[in-house]
Amino acid sequence: MPALDPILADIDRDLDTSLERLFAFLRIPSISTDPAYAAECRRAAEWLRADLSAIGFNASLRETGGHPVVLAHLPKPGAPHVLFYGHYDVQPVDPLDLWETPPFEPRLVTLPDGRRAISARGACDDKGQVMTFIEACRAWQAMQGELPVGVTILIEGAEENGSKHLPEWVAANRDELKADLALVCDTGMWDSATPAITTSLRGLAYFEVFVRCADRDLHSGLFGGAAANPIHVLSRIIADLHDDQGRVTLPGFYDAVREPPAEVLERWRALNLTPENFLGPIGLSRSAGERDRMLIEQVQSRPTCDANGIIGGYTGEGTKTVIAGQASAKISFRLVEDQDPEAVAASFSDFVRARVPEDCSVEIVTHKGSRALALPFDMPALGAARHALEAEWGVAPVTIGSGGSIPIVGDFKRSLGLDTLLIGFGLDDDRVHSPNEKYDLQSFHKGMRSWARILAALAG
Amino acid sequence: MPALDPILADIDRDLDTSLERLFAFLRIPSISTDPAYAAECRRAAEWLRADLSAIGFNASLRETGGHPVVLAHLPKPGAPHVLFYGHYDVQPVDPLDLWETPPFEPRLVTLPDGRRAISARGACDDKGQVMTFIEACRAWQAMQGELPVGVTILIEGAEENGSKHLPEWVAANRDELKADLALVCDTGMWDSATPAITTSLRGLAYFEVFVRCADRDLHSGLFGGAAANPIHVLSRIIADLHDDQGRVTLPGFYDAVREPPAEVLERWRALNLTPENFLGPIGLSRSAGERDRMLIEQVQSRPTCDANGIIGGYTGEGTKTVIAGQASAKISFRLVEDQDPEAVAASFSDFVRARVPEDCSVEIVTHKGSRALALPFDMPALGAARHALEAEWGVAPVTIGSGGSIPIVGDFKRSLGLDTLLIGFGLDDDRVHSPNEKYDLQSFHKGMRSWARILAALAG
Structure with a gap:
């Protein structure tokens, strides 16, 4: 296994051009729910295909009946193979008048607390998260001429519109999607200092x-x-x-x-997530949920x-x-x-x-x-990813249940027999699906470094 | 009292030029709520002033602090005097894309059921209704050289914007507005075959x-x-x-x-207005209102x-x-x-x-x-108007309570001591305040004839 340091150094050095690439991707208004933007969706897919080809993937657009899927392969015989999933489509932008800067003119902004962030529709969900992974692959290719594991990248264009055609397409292309593990990036961190791995989805x-x-x-x-x-x-x-x-x-x-096991409830109780902590940042202070439940139950297991x-x-x-x-x-x-x-x-x-x-x-x-989905707590890949994340962030990642649903994870299990590792670098204040969506610059930067480490860890 | 027939014949003969005048009035976009249209409001007022002067009224614009009021007098010593009220301003037109033809390009259209109608913003509310009355005066003047009663016409320009300055202006001009009775035209018929007189307002x-x-x-x-x-x-x-x-x-x-008097309830009961009758035409069959009340109570006295x-x-x-x-x-x-x-x-x-x-x-x-307002059921003018309407339409007019509110009626009572006769020819399907506002050609035509008859009847 080659040393990680040169790869991480390349990511640091290349941050500005990584941002330029992400900005170019963000400028394409690939709103999947509005038929008026169909050509822009295809343009986003084409942009990704070209970018993946440039770093050595065998990439193509595949028709699905809706917006095309971008499929890209970079196999590594003898090594484990991972299937990475993301989406290039974005949410609509209305109400437009609430955006402080135009949604498809990405820029770096400084948040009131001094954090730097990328502001644009799709900055986090999911173009930013997708490029976080692709940039990690790029650094590996640039410094080592190869990835530590075989990688198939599947980026769809209709996630914000219910992924209507994807399950069928995945089932029909079962052989080409063969892998040992799926990776999904459409999730978040526990807070801006603590990474997280999502192990259940509502x-x-x-x-x-x-x-x-x-x-x-x-x-x-x-x-x-x-x-x-x-x-x-x-x-x-x-x-x-x-x-x-x-x-x-x-x-x-x-x-x-069902009620979560006693030890899970015990661990949750220890987290002491109060309504003031969780809701304070959005201007609320009291939970509107089930009176007799802890807040963490209300948003994760109920x-x-x-x-x-x-x-x-x-x-x-x-x-x-x-x-x-x-x-x-x-x-x-x-x-x-x-x-x-x-x-x-x-x-x-x-x-x-x-x-x-x-x-x-x-x-x-x-x-x-x-349906909701729970991932096995004993996946070997989970331990590997956990160590890689701790090495990057200096704190152990939290294992969380997510209130959001990512239906493709169920399809990967059913059609491909794959377990999925859900790791992402979104934050609760990213305003995903809302005006002024953003993605912290630190999430992008340390996220790329995290993926570079995880890819190495998955090589075993 | 001169015979009505020549006057009614003149109205019939003059219908096309009456329409031309109304169209000219409708072409002026006198939207009172939008300051950008202030000059258009004044232009509409000026158009009215000129038209009223042309048929012998002593007409002028009067400043109110908002859009001007058009005030026109044509007294008849020894005869009763009526004060006619209407408004020359119109509602905004948005959403503009729902209009089938431009709102300020009036035209005659044929409705799906064969009725002919005038389509434009203000066609009914209230330019059409105002001109229905003025054209009746014009016919009297043309054929008799005089009106059967003294008439003061007061047309304001801010009804759609809450008539902010009008109550004060009416109170300040009490002497000039002296009359025996007020007439207000901003109301509707019972249905397209049955005229109505409105006697209470919620x-x-x-x-x-x-x-x-x-x-x-x-x-x-x-x-x-x-x-x-x-x-x-x-x-x-x-x-x-x-x-x-x-x-x-x-x-x-x-x-x-308060509960209505027993005899009123008795009369209402005799009308036997069932939910099927009242709601059937709009696609409903059961009242959603107070269970223990007759339908006519629900919509009039409750x-x-x-x-x-x-x-x-x-x-x-x-x-x-x-x-x-x-x-x-x-x-x-x-x-x-x-x-x-x-x-x-x-x-x-x-x-x-x-x-x-x-x-x-x-x-x-x-x-x-x-506040709500109830008009006296025993006004002598009510009986006169009732006979005039029955003569024109061939059916007795319905006396209705209106759920709508017309605040000026309260001001006429308070400031001038006047009772008001509310008669209008709008229909429920006129789309007042909505895109594709219209006014039935029959409402315009038989409405002019109705006012010509009512003016005669009010002479006593």
Whole structure:
């Protein structure tokens, strides 16, 4: 095994040009959910293909039915082989007027506490995280002419749009994706000084509810007091979804939820994550969740429900005395192991329909769901990654459960038989999916160094 | 009293040039709420002044501190004198992309059911309704050289902006506005075949509620289960505003509400207005209102509450697992006689604040409120107008209470001691305040004939 120092030194030396490459990637507005940006998605894929080819990968675009996948191979006979996953698409940018600088004009900014950060849509999720890994590969190639392990890189373009075509594509390309381990970078650190390895992921069930009452918008002066108001119907549904103890009221919702083992609860208790600590940085101080649970349970091991969006009636400036004909809401559930998204969908449908007046109608659109996933605590790769991260950061990484869902991890297990190591360098204040998304410069820099070390550690 | 026939014949003959005049008036974008259109508002006022002068009125612009008022007199010594009120300003036109034709390029369109209509911003509200009256005066002048009653015309330019300066201006010009009766045209018909006279107006208290939780939008995978969700908070507030019997739960809300006299209830019962009749045309069949009330009570004599708009979180296509930092709703109350808008505002504020978590904040913006108003059922003018409308339409006009509020009617009573006859030819499907506003050609044509008849009837 070659010495790591020259590789780490190359990463340090090359930081500015690494940033230039990332900025070029960030300038491409590859918003996957909006068909108007389809060509930009392809342009982002093409940019990645060219960059990976330049450092020696055999890279190509592969059609999926949606935005193309970038697939790149750099095998190393006799060594372990890893499959790295990320995505080149980004979230929409609205509301645009809340961005302090244009979302697709990346720049370095200094945060109020003095940290330096890369500001742009996708800076963290996931272009920054993807390039953190690719730059580590580049340094290895530059200094050693080879990687310590065989690597396949799979970067998709529809993660923010539910990865509709990916599971099928992965299953169909099983042979070409063969590996010993999957790596996924779409996760975060414990805090800006402490790296983390994510070992469990919550699942997701996501619904859109359209309540339709009158067949047109009505004047409240004429019809108020008689006509059903879809905003009232929807508000009742959302309000009823939680009781006054913060529990989700959907029948059967907690049936399949298991308690974490006593030793895990003990370890969590020792972390002493208080609402003030966890919520203080976002301007809150009290948990709105289940009253009888620790905060770390609320966000890691307990299933949750949130209305993610609602719209109905007049939402412009000033007043309009209208009773809307329709109102809609997006409502999603974070699931934990053994909860079945389809069972949640059935229960939710009954719950909603029971609250819609007979002469009104409701349409429930079910977006992609995913089961929760727990990774084996005894994976050998876990220990190797843990040591590599500790060497870089000077503190042992925390092993965490993530509230987010990364459905591809389940597909890797089912279709390819692969366990996944989830390591990323995002921070809670990265404003992922929000205006002014950022990625700490330290996350990028020490993240590249971390991946360079992890690749070496995985060589065994 | 001269025969009406030549006057009605003149209206029929002159329909095309009446339309040309209305179109010229509609082409002026007199949007009162937007300061950029101040000059256009003045241009609309000037257009009216010139038109009224041309038919013999002594017309002038009068400064109010806001957009000018058009005041025009044509007295008739010995005859009753009426004060006609309307407004020349119009609502904003956004969202502009929903207009099928440009809002300030009026044209005749054919509706899907074959009706002909005038399409433009202000076609009904209120330029069309104003010109319906003025054209009736024009026909009288053309054929008789005089009006059957003395007429003062008061057309303001800030009705869509809350008529801020008008009450003061009316009070200050009390002597010049002396009359026996006020006429207001800003109302509608019962349906396209049945005219109506409005005899009561509900008051209004209108609020906008902004709930703010986290200081940014959050990822529900990271914060779901702990962070307060402003959509949940707002939904709880809206859901709590009604009980399961359809009653408004605001403390004290019904304290000042009186029961209608037994004979009025008897008459209403005889009308047998069923939910199927009233709500059927808008695609509903069951009343959502107070269970123990007749439908006609629900929409005329009982106060109500409606959420007129709500928005929060992600409302675009597809999914976004966000917990919004803020959500807002517009919530209004229709008031009946003796309910005080300020008391409702105080009670509403307490109600809302009691439901916002301690670490979140709420802002309540109170828009203009107005008290309810009931007109005397025994006004002699009411009987005269009723006969005139029946002669024109072939069916007796319906006497309705309007859920809408027209605050100037209260000012006429308070400052001038005048009762008001509210007669208009708008229809429920006129899309007043919305894109593609229209005014039925029949409303314009038979409305002019109706006013010509009413003027004659009011001469006694």
